[in-house]
Amino acid sequence: MEYQVVLEEIALEVKGMADPGRVPAYIPELSRVDPGKLGVFLAPLDGDDCGFGDCNERFSVQSIAKVLALGLAFDLEGEALWKRVGVEPSGSPFNSLVQLEYEGGIPRNPLINAGALVLCDILVSRLGRPEQAFLEYVRSISGCQDIDTNPAVAESESGAGFRNTALVNLMKAYGNIHNPVEAVLDLYFSLCAVEMSCRELTAAFGFLAADGVSPATGDRVISLGRSKRINAIMQLCGFYDEAGEFAYRVGLPGKSGVGGGIVAVSPGEYCIATWSPRLNPKGNSCKGMKILEAFTTQTRSSIF
Amino acid sequence: MEYQVVLEEIALEVKGMADPGRVPAYIPELSRVDPGKLGVFLAPLDGDDCGFGDCNERFSVQSIAKVLALGLAFDLEGEALWKRVGVEPSGSPFNSLVQLEYEGGIPRNPLINAGALVLCDILVSRLGRPEQAFLEYVRSISGCQDIDTNPAVAESESGAGFRNTALVNLMKAYGNIHNPVEAVLDLYFSLCAVEMSCRELTAAFGFLAADGVSPATGDRVISLGRSKRINAIMQLCGFYDEAGEFAYRVGLPGKSGVGGGIVAVSPGEYCIATWSPRLNPKGNSCKGMKILEAFTTQTRSSIF
Amino acid sequence: MEYQVVLEEIALEVKGMADPGRVPAYIPELSRVDPGKLGVFLAPLDGDDCGFGDCNERFSVQSIAKVLALGLAFDLEGEALWKRVGVEPSGSPFNSLVQLEYEGGIPRNPLINAGALVLCDILVSRLGRPEQAFLEYVRSISGCQDIDTNPAVAESESGAGFRNTALVNLMKAYGNIHNPVEAVLDLYFSLCAVEMSCRELTAAFGFLAADGVSPATGDRVISLGRSKRINAIMQLCGFYDEAGEFAYRVGLPGKSGVGGGIVAVSPGEYCIATWSPRLNPKGNSCKGMKILEAFTTQTRSSIF
Amino acid sequence: MEYQVVLEEIALEVKGMADPGRVPAYIPELSRVDPGKLGVFLAPLDGDDCGFGDCNERFSVQSIAKVLALGLAFDLEGEALWKRVGVEPSGSPFNSLVQLEYEGGIPRNPLINAGALVLCDILVSRLGRPEQAFLEYVRSISGCQDIDTNPAVAESESGAGFRNTALVNLMKAYGNIHNPVEAVLDLYFSLCAVEMSCRELTAAFGFLAADGVSPATGDRVISLGRSKRINAIMQLCGFYDEAGEFAYRVGLPGKSGVGGGIVAVSPGEYCIATWSPRLNPKGNSCKGMKILEAFTTQTRSSIF
Numbered sequence A, B, C, D: 001m002e003y004q005v006v007l008e009e010i011a012l013e014v015k016g017m018a019d020p021g022r023v024p025a026y027i028p029e030l031s032r033v034d035p036g037k038l039g040v041f042l043a044p045l046d047g048d049d050c051g052f053g054d055c056n057e058r059f060s061v062q063s064i065a066k067v068l069a070l071g072l073a074f075d076l077e078g079e080a081l082w083k084r085v086g087v088e089p090s091g092s093p094f095n096s097l098v099q100l101e102y103e104g105g106i107p108r109n110p111l112i113n114a115g116a117l118v119l120c121d122i123l124v125s126r127l128g129r130p131e132q133a134f135l136e137y138v139r140s141i142s143g144c145q146d147i148d149t150n151p152a153v154a155e156s157e158s159g160a161g162f163r164n165t166a167l168v169n170l171m172k173a174y175g176n177i178h179n180p181v182e183a184v185l186d187l188y189f190s191l192c193a194v195e196m197s198c199r200e201l202t203a204a205f206g207f208l209a210a211d212g213v214s215p216a217t218g219d220r221v222i223s224l225g226r227s228k229r230i231n232a233i234m235q236l237c238g239f240y241d242e243a244g245e246f247a248y249r250v251g252l253p254g255k256s257g258v259g260g261g262i263v264a265v266s267p268g269e270y271c272i273a274t275w276s277p278r279l280n281p282k283g284n285s286c287k288g289m290k291i292l293e294a295f296t297t298q299t300r301s302s303i304f
Helices: A002-016 A062-083 A095-102 A113-126 A130-142 A151-158 A162-173 A181-192 A198-209 A224-237 A240-249 A286-298 B002-016 B062-083 B095-102 B113-126 B130-142 B151-158 B162-173 B181-192 B198-209 B224-237 B240-249 B286-298 C002-016 C062-083 C095-102 C113-126 C130-142 C151-158 C162-173 C181-192 C198-209 C224-237 C240-249 C286-298 D002-016 D062-083 D095-102 D113-126 D130-142 D151-158 D162-173 D181-192 D198-209 D224-237 D240-249 D286-298
Strands: A039-044 A050-053 A194-196 A254-256 A261-266 A270-275 B039-044 B050-053 B194-196 B254-256 B261-266 B270-275 C039-044 C050-053 C194-196 C254-256 C261-266 C270-275 D039-044 D050-053 D194-196 D254-256 D261-266 D270-275
Touching: A002 A039, A002 A050, A002 A286, A039 A198, A062 A113, A062 A130, A062 A181, A062 A198, A062 A224, A062 A254, A062 A261, A095 A162, A095 C095, A113 A130, A113 A162, A113 A181, A130 A181, A130 A194, A130 A198, A151 A181, A162 A181, A162 C162, A181 A194, A194 A198, A198 A224, A198 A261, A198 A270, A224 A240, A224 A254, A224 B224, A224 B240, A240 A286, A240 B224, A261 A286, A270 A286, B002 B039, B002 B050, B002 B286, B039 B198, B062 B113, B062 B130, B062 B181, B062 B198, B062 B224, B062 B254, B062 B261, B095 B162, B095 D095, B113 B130, B113 B162, B113 B181, B130 B181, B130 B194, B130 B198, B151 B181, B162 B181, B162 D162, B181 B194, B194 B198, B198 B224, B198 B261, B198 B270, B224 B240, B224 B254, B240 B286, B261 B286, B270 B286, C002 C039, C002 C050, C002 C286, C039 C198, C062 C113, C062 C130, C062 C181, C062 C198, C062 C224, C062 C254, C062 C261, C095 C162, C113 C130, C113 C162, C113 C181, C130 C181, C130 C194, C130 C198, C151 C181, C162 C181, C181 C194, C194 C198, C198 C224, C198 C261, C198 C270, C224 C240, C224 C254, C224 D224, C224 D240, C240 C286, C240 D224, C261 C286, C270 C286, D002 D039, D002 D050, D002 D286, D039 D198, D062 D113, D062 D130, D062 D181, D062 D198, D062 D224, D062 D254, D062 D261, D095 D162, D113 D130, D113 D162, D113 D181, D130 D181, D130 D194, D130 D198, D151 D181, D162 D181, D181 D194, D194 D198, D198 D224, D198 D261, D198 D270, D224 D240, D224 D254, D240 D286, D261 D286, D270 D286
Parallel strands: none
Antiparallel strands: A039 A050, A039 A270, A254 A261, A261 A270, B039 B050, B039 B270, B254 B261, B261 B270, C039 C050, C039 C270, C254 C261, C261 C270, D039 D050, D039 D270, D254 D261, D261 D270
């Protein structure tokens, strides 16, 4: 099919380019990854999947996991979730702490760190063994039973997570964290340390392309309305301070992680994931952005 | 056609609802409008237009005009525009002044007031008689030759525009306003005072639904890529502090004005405009939001 | 002597007044104190001491201890201290977190919570058993060997100290905390829980009235220049958001604590301490402020 | 007398030092001043005046005039003044705009630009010809009948005063400016352009050293209590972001101007003024600070 041809050409071309990005140093375990890795995987709702390069190699999904935590917390908590976290973009990154102050401990959206910490607090409240339960959720919606967390990465992050510890304590001062901060942080570092390949990411995020039903399993993960809401939040808040840039260049709801992964969703069409560890100054994968921009431009699949 | 039937049903139902919103009092001329007005107009790219209620009556488009100013300034200035204004959402409204301070007088995006004032500065620099030239641009892309500004509204706003005067002076202190502040403010108040009907709004915004070509005239207004960029900016920044809510409930790029108008674009499909003067606390038309939400839900035309 | 007569008259008059203030509820142990307590103690450099009311009863000195921590940390660290904490007022209280963000984790001054946490970090680095060493410092400069910490109060605070935990973690993220956050917080809560009477407070702060030499023991505590610096910091930063009000009404360098104590210094003249648990909305003792205002007015001892 | 000997020695020594400071370029008229100028004048309440260097040459007092505007506005408006402007330090300079936003258009204190603009608004409301009336006030309290404004400097500032125009418009949006912004700005630029010599400055500020009575004329300018309040405000707010540094090094209430002048008051003792145009990065005269620091140290006249 055409998609596959286009994707392979783009991937080959981008692979050969110089990459001005840098692998982040602040999470020791991540800095050891081979920066030359490059993977892409495309899962259309109609037609065959196709992959390229290191698309079956697992990497640390990092912040990408926040979207899956949102899916699970939204399912468990329902609309009451929005009393504890907003749905609006957050402006510049510094604002997370500042706006928590002004807005009484309510994070602007679930995809900034403060918001994801509230999601974790909800999961700790609702689930018996939250790390395990989250993993099972990811396995179940993706149909990939051996997705797992890398405990060395979780450990490596928790050792340097002073800013996240500050955020969760500040929100607890406002009454928006109900569990002990350690339990919330443990879950947070654990879910950021989940490892998936590009192929597995498209399996896990497929339900957002398919109006809430997992293409991998055929099961409904979430209602159509909630699937739309999550996509809208990804579009507006999924790329921190580069949301506008990503919306313009790629034109799809998506989410990036500092592990070098990006996943994006074309509602009704396909799910796509890329992996390349070098990041631009805003913390998003340089080559991943390039591949996605070229792909949506050539296939005219930007939603705008 | 189906669109028309759906729209008429929704409009009738919403017309009968109680409206908790309020007509804003701070622009004296606007507060005299009949709050019971309700208009909707739909212009599909394929198929017949259809309207309902007061869809041919003109009202003050207010901030909606910022999108057209962006179209014209982008055309005149090209990519150099993005050195003077960003493309990222702005967080909470107070941030406009605060972020100007931190970000050296560069507004976060062209649809907040500070950003629109930079657009006006560009138009003043580029055009001989900017008020007139802007009107001619709007008339030309819409094919509606008698669209005009209401000078009483422009006057009414300029008398209370101390905050906008503060913004433009602050940006001038940073060197991001090149013309006398009075000329910039005059153009700003003039373009906010342009009056259009719902029908005329869909004609003027049609090029954003049609990849940059005006359906009204058949002429290319802007390139495909720039049309996508403007839609992306509307999606992320068009509803101030309610961008996330609008993205979720309506799921289309759009822009509202305190005159009670909303215009939204379904790329490749249609342009739609509503008018109902009572606003919710965030400054967006209550009934307009309701109509658009019901319409995109029932026609499944949310882009998410 | 005249001082004594004036003070007794004022104390009697203020004791009879209604008190609109409130005992703070957020530290459980403190909320159990009898709100009717009132003590004053004056220690002139020349002439006899005099006291009134509950001037020999110990209470929780809370933030007043920050000044003594500053004295000890300044002595141990020298001028290098000012690389890690500023000497400027902090504006409104919310700014402590915001300004830490903008100013790279350097607190504006040593008397806001963030600044005192840096002092504690220094004491933890420099001293073997910091809680004990701090107590010994206070005992030695005051000549009061049985001054002690109330462990129930320290415990009571540490249970609700989420905002302080947020501050210390945020500063650690910036590299301005060198020890484990728990050790820093333990010392912080311990020194806030030191208990002294008004009499003992004047003994401990006497060196700031006497150019750096303790009147209680005759030993030099700190150089003249450093004594002046601490007084200047108290004047500008000792009363949070009410520094200007205190400077105007009382006109002396001073420090308050939420335990209801205030200590003030008239350089070259005297040290004075008051205790009355009801606080005004800014967190300063109502009757303490009244007594000090009346005293400096009647004795014309404002430094302004 | 001893004061004179000490002062002359210090002035000579400082005159010979290298000066790392810079003359500010943003007010064109000021940048033409000879940067090598140096003047000092001391006016003790008891004993003879003494001067050194260019102490009789006039220069632009700039922000120093704000203190005199405060004296006059306080006299006209009484305690109602404090409903429109606070008495607390403002933290970092950027905060003036930010805090106006949060605190509803009420400036933190009368010596930041926003606060001085409110003083000007009051003077415009209260006085027939405010520029002239202000000059007459300064002449009358100093006994120097030929003190005058330099219109070229006023003009030069008003041409670059975009930030001040932003401030006054923002406050007008909050209702805290009652007159047309042009009238307020005209007075503001006019009073900043008043020219005085060091000798004249000590004559004009003498009442703050003498409990409210002008030593030059023997007339009461203001009550003792209000004189204390103005001194307290100068101490806490007179040196912008360097108030703590000045309090520590010099230890007197004082006020600086970007024209290179500093005036300081030792209550009950003396008034002193210095002039040297090169400024440190915080906008305060380098050599002026040095002279005052040495003088208060050697004469032990710091109030701390």
